[in-house]
Amino acid sequence: MESGAEPQKDYYKVLEVDFDATDETIRLSYRRLALRWHPDKHKGNSDVTAKFQEINEAYQVLSDPDKRLEYDLSGSYEIDRYTLREYLSRFKGMILTCNGLGINHPSWSQQLTETEPIDQ
Template identity: 85%
Template sequence: MGMTVNDYYKILEVDYDATDENIRLSYRKLALKWHPDKHKGDSAVTAKFQEINEAYNVLIDPDKRFEYDLTGIYEIDKYTLREYLARFKGMILTCNGLGISHTSTW
């Protein structure tokens, strides 16, 4: 372990239920701001730019985003309550997320 998993939504500065268009717009803004050509020779900027690209490539692809949303970071101490509820509302609102088993009486 010890592997750090980044919150791609925070990297791209978008909400957890962001549309593809919002993701694209935020990516463009951040890519322009952090592009290595604007910051000659700064390895920290290059690393940030690569992180932004990685986040974008996952969140813009529906299959990768779905997989990330299921297996992304779960370190609840890193979230405010509002962020936690926004991040995990899909799981929270399902029967299994609430610990309710599906029965035919519903």
């Protein structure tokens, strides 16, 4: 990373959801946080306005399937930024399934469960 470059924001942390959160979970968390951090409730506080803008930015990306996929695939992830629990929660989809990497091949699971006798 270049010096002075801002690290990529973790939009999942911003919206307080897991990496594999459903669209509905993301929407509900966004609404809850937007109500809590709305600038009208905290008049004159620039930190609250910045937090509200960050929440909106995260929602704009994670609520759009194409932007979310691009974000997930292009993110720069540093292992030391996460506790083990956060790391496993965030990356379990990629760790446990090919679909977590965007690979969807239904016959693979069928092939793994079917075994053919070996001719000797």
